[in-house]
Amino acid sequence: xxxxxxxxxxxxxxxxxxxxxxxxxxxxxxxxxxxxxxxxxxxxxxxxxxxxxxxxxxxxxxxxxxxxxxxxxxxxxxxxxxxxxxxxxxxxxxxxxxxxxxxxxxxxxxxxxxxxxxxxxxxxxxxxxxxxxxxxxxxxxxxxxxxxxxxxxxxxxxxxxxxxxxxxxxxxxxxxxxxxxxxxxxxxxxxxxxxxxxxxxxxxxxxxxxxxxxxxxxxxxxxxxxxxxxxxxxxxxxxxxxxxxxxx
Amino acid sequence: xxxxxxxxxxxxxxxxxxxxxxxxxxxxxxxxxxxxxxxxxxxxxxxxxxxxxxxxxxxxxxxxxxxxxxxxxxxxxxxxxxxxxxxxxxxxxxxxxxxxxxxxxxxxxxxxxxxxxxxxxxxxxxxxxxxxxxxxxxxxxxxxxxxxxxxxxxxxxxxxxxxxxxxxxxxxxxxxxxxxxxxxxxxxxxxxxxxxxxxxxxxxxxxxxxxxxxxxxxxxxxxxxxxxxxxxxxxxxxxxxxxxxxxxxxxxxxxxxxxxxxxxxxxxxxxxxxxxxxxxx
Numbered sequence: 001x002x003x004x005x006x007x008x009x010x011x012x013x014x015x016x017x018x019x020x021x022x023x024x025x026x027x028x029x030x031x032x033x034x035x036x037x038x039x040x041x042x043x044x045x046x047x048x049x050x051x052x053x054x055x056x057x058x059x060x061x062x063x064x065x066x067x068x069x070x071x072x073x074x075x076x077x078x079x080x081x082x083x084x085x086x087x088x089x090x091x092x093x094x095x096x097x098x099x100x101x102x103x104x105x106x107x108x109x110x111x112x113x114x115x116x117x118x119x120x121x122x123x124x125x126x127x128x129x130x131x132x133x134x135x136x137x138x139x140x141x142x143x144x145x146x147x148x149x150x151x152x153x154x155x156x157x158x159x160x161x162x163x164x165x166x167x168x169x170x171x172x173x174x175x176x177x178x179x180x181x182x183x184x185x186x187x188x189x190x191x192x193x194x195x196x197x198x199x200x201x202x203x204x205x206x207x208x209x210x211x212x213x214x215x216x217x218x219x220x221x222x223x224x225x226x227x228x229x230x231x232x233x234x235x236x237x238x239x240x241x242x243x244x245x246x247x248x
Numbered sequence: 249x250x251x252x253x254x255x256x257x258x259x260x261x262x263x264x265x266x267x268x269x270x271x272x273x274x275x276x277x278x279x280x281x282x283x284x285x286x287x288x289x290x291x292x293x294x295x296x297x298x299x300x301x302x303x304x305x306x307x308x309x310x311x312x313x314x315x316x317x318x319x320x321x322x323x324x325x326x327x328x329x330x331x332x333x334x335x336x337x338x339x340x341x342x343x344x345x346x347x348x349x350x351x352x353x354x355x356x357x358x359x360x361x362x363x364x365x366x367x368x369x370x371x372x373x374x375x376x377x378x379x380x381x382x383x384x385x386x387x388x389x390x391x392x393x394x395x396x397x398x399x400x401x402x403x404x405x406x407x408x409x410x411x412x413x414x415x416x417x418x419x420x421x422x423x424x425x426x427x428x429x430x431x432x433x434x435x436x437x438x439x440x441x442x443x444x445x446x447x448x449x450x451x452x453x454x455x456x457x458x459x460x461x462x463x464x465x466x467x468x469x470x471x472x473x474x475x476x477x478x479x480x481x482x483x484x485x486x487x488x489x490x491x492x493x494x495x496x497x498x499x500x501x502x503x504x505x506x507x508x509x510x511x512x513x514x515x516x517x518x519x520x521x522x523x524x525x526x527x528x529x
Contacts, residue, residue, distance in 0.1 A: 104355065115348035
């Protein structure tokens with residue numbers, strides 16, 4: 001099966017649109033993570049993602065950390081191909097390393113990391129070899145909160161709340177209604193949990209094991225994994241086949 | 249410095265541990281016409297003496313805008329300076345494109361210094377014959393750096409390079425303790441006075457000097473000749489370098505005392521003329 005080859009940004013993938021022989025460009029994702037949801041609150045950014053990685057329709061891996069801290073000021077969450085996410089973490093590791101090696105008073109903030117990721121994603125897309133991810137980048141630097149998203153084709157934007165994948169359809173409407181400036185930490189978490197619960201009910205690739213990450217001026221905290229309470233005792237679920245003749 | 253058997257190429261050390269070619273390159277900087285830089289907490293001012301070869305020709309451009317937040321003044325081989333400015337502009341714009349953020353001056357200066365160092369360690373190259381005063385703003389405030397042909401760089405509160413820069417340095421040394429909290433206009437005034445010091449008697453006019461400013465909320469730009477002339481007129485009336493009040497904002501408005509006595513109380517340069525400054529190489 002065709003796999004994504006690790007390639008330097010400079011070299012050309014063989015057989016861009018040609019026939020059979022060794023295709024070295026990404027065609028489909030294989031092990032994927034589902035939605036990431038994030039919002040700005042009073043002190044910074046809150047981000048939530050579950051710990052599942054699916055292999056097609058199999059919920060294969062259930063302890064995958066899909067949010068990671070980047071440098072001192074940023075937090076990255078990713079959905080999509082997990083191996084590509086790991087590749088991106090590798091690029092960012094190097095970026096932060098070189099940034100630290102300058103050893104001067106300057107450091108890359110969330111805006112810079114977001115812009116860098118946009119460039120990387122867009123350039124890969126132009127070579128028809130995308131990193132199959134939707135990335136959420138949040139952070140705080142010098143009191144300025146920042147929250148942005150980059151898609152696998154390089155579309156990027158900033159907003160007060162973002163979500164990837166199914167989150168766009170299920171979580172964003174809730175956030176549009178209920179988000180407001182200066183949410184407290186507790187309210188922010190409640191709001192995110194509300195979104196994640198809906199996703200858990202309705203997204204088939206969601207698993208009930210999630211983490212919530214917080215980034216403030218002080219730094220990053222990623223919670224221990226936990227599960228959401230769910231309720232299935234709806235009357236509509238009792239005797240579900242009562243109206244359907246022949247069904248069981 | 250006298251010629252000696254160790255000065256033919258840059259990859260030969262002298263027994264005393266000197267690289268003469270690098271030192272000769274620094275001589276070239278000393279022969280160029282003066283450039284001065286000074287900074288406060290929020291602004292950096294660059295000023296330089298701009299002599300034209302003849303009345304028929306235009307002036308050498310010695311101050312270059314590198315980015316909205318960085319500018320550079322050069323002294324020495326202006327062609328080398330131009331090439332390095334292009335490099336700096338390129339670095340800034342590439343960084344801006346990738347990170348959507350201005351390149352921190354401190355990093356640009358290190359890259360520039362590393363580039364200069366390469367030329368001190370290759371037998372087929374020569375050192376850049378130009379000194380650069382890099383003025384810029386970043387997260388940690390206003391900065392002024394001096395980049396040497398040797399590949400060294402230093403940060404300064406105020407500095408002057410080029411011919412007769414010692415006179416300017418002396419003036420700056422007397423006054424630099426005040427610079428950190430100076431207003432923008434006082435800073436420009438001090439820069440102009442420092443330039444005047446290097447002219448040794450010759451009248452300071454906006455046609456022979458160039459001034460540029462960068463500051464918090466103010467992109468790097470070169471002040472136009474009329475503005476500079478107004479500033480010169482304003483403080484030359486006052487006479488001594490201890491001008492009290494800040495100038496009005498440099499906008500085209502007639503100076504009230506322009507028509508009044510000029511230079512009667514001025515006690516600058518009654519020195520005998522020593523001829524014009526050497527041309528830019």
